[in-house]
Amino acid sequence: MLTIEHDIQLNLPKGISKTNVLAFLDNRKIIHEPLRQVNVSSQEKISIENTHVERALIPDFRQTGLIFKTSASLQIDFQFDQSDSVLVGYSTKEIYKGL
Secondary structure, rough: OHHHHHHHHHOOOOOEEEHHHHHHHHHHHOOOEEEEEEEEEOOEEEEEEEHHHHHHHEEEEEEEEEOOOOOEEEEEEEEOOOOOEEEEEEEEEEEEOOO
C-alpha cells in the first residue's frame, strides 16, 4: 500500500484535473467508476446525484497467511470540487476477505 500511496502523492497533487486523475488510473489499469448516490423521495421519485467522488479498486493487492489465507483489496476514493473537475483529496481503505 505504501508504494501505491507514494505513487498517488507523487503524481496526483491536490488541484490536479480530474482528467489527469482518470488518465493516471487508466494507465495503471486500475478499476474505477464515479460514485453516485441514489435518493428516493416520499413520492417514490428516484434521483441519482453526483457525489464528486471517483472510486478506484485494486483487488487482491496483498495476500497473507499460509493455512488461513486472507487477501486485501485497496479502495481509493478521489474527492473532487463542486465543479467535479479538480482533485481536493483522496482516502484509502483496505477491504479484507478470508479465503
